[in-house]
Amino acid sequence: MNKKVAVLPGDGIGPEVIEETKKVLHAIATKYNHTFEYTEADVGAIAIDRHGDPLPDSTLEICKSSDALLFGAIGDPKYDNDPNAPVRPEQGLLKLRKELNLFANLRPILAFDAILHLSPLKEDRIKGSDFIIYRELTGGIYFGDKKEDNGEGVASDLLIYHKEEIRRIARLAFEAAKKRRGKMTLVDKANVLASSRLWRKEVQQLANEYPEVTLDFLFVDNAAMQIILRPSQFDVLLTSNMFGDIISDEASVISGSLGLSPSASIGDQYAMFEPIHGSYPQAKGKNIANPMATILSGAMMLEHWGLMNEAEKVKEAINRALDENIVTEDLNPATPHKTSEVGSFLSEYILNH
């Protein structure tokens, strides 16, 4: 198979985790006789520095002419600490999602057997946890009209959803639940928010078309607790943009590290694969960040192309690395391996098994 990939390393640890992902994909390409062609482009703080724009047109063009996008991370403390910055790295990522209409963000959460004991949560609580969050990605409070503070101490963000935005991702989530364990939980705040009540109405209506899926509802505050208390109860969680952002970082604790949580951002035409973590600026250039979230995002890209054996091989390699403790310091502070060592171990494993 011949595929063109737009690679957007971004900021902070982005370039390092992308490098290891390319190493692993190269091993897959060699072993299974594929050609993956990469075109790199700037996004985020580095794109502001180089082009004065967090998502230059040239980057968007490269993305639109590729078969998929592989994204590292964006963000830099110089913007995080300056609320008055006129342009921000995050705008690059948000514009990319919007321009490519990547409305569904799939965030799988898995408790890996080999490292159950490393989680701050009790082993018997997290064992067997395997769920996926369907996070709406191009609507809601992220994209509603904003009013910045004009010096009078007032600012606002509009939270707005249209029923079509709810229905298109809900369908994908119902389809996923059908193929999985047949359970879907809508996470919302329908006891307070009108937009959440629209979510309930639309999702309840759609549920009639999926009799094999059991639908239930959780308020987001309760969901935040249940995810930690009894994560194995969940199969598919469907939620809006901001709730999905928050509960997915929380849920990554079940896997053992934010550095282990991948995602796929899907639209009608394009697909982007991105870890759920950020640019972890404290680790930039130190070769200590966990590359597995990005590598597993790469595996989701392979699945997206129907390369199931190849994706399975990447996951097998990850499981072997976890078994053998070939992991970075987030998972093994006492005797950590470097980012590049983890990538090399995985690619060697793939080539030899």
Ligand SMILES: NC(=O)c1ccc[n+]([C@@H]2O[C@H](COP(=O)([O-])OP(=O)(O)OC[C@H]3O[C@@H](n4cnc5c(N)ncnc54)[C@H](O)[C@@H]3O)[C@@H](O)[C@H]2O)c1
């Ligand atoms: N998709 C993205 O590009 C994305 C996502 C989240 C945050 N951000 C941006 O990243 C910057 C930093 O934000 P933050 O500190 O809140 O979130 P972050 O995800 O960068 O890091 C939070 C913490 O998670 C851990 N962590 C994250 N990635 C890791 C990895 N690969 N390996 C090991 N540990 C890892 C570290 O302990 C880190 O301190 C901000 O500018 C923010 O806007 C970008």
Ligand SMILES: CC(C)[C@H](C(=O)O)[C@@H](O)C(=O)O
């Ligand atoms: C950087 C930020 C805009 C982004 C989001 O909130 O979607 C990030 O936190 C994520 O989870 O991908």
Ligand SMILES: [Mg+2]
């Ligand atoms: Mg986030």
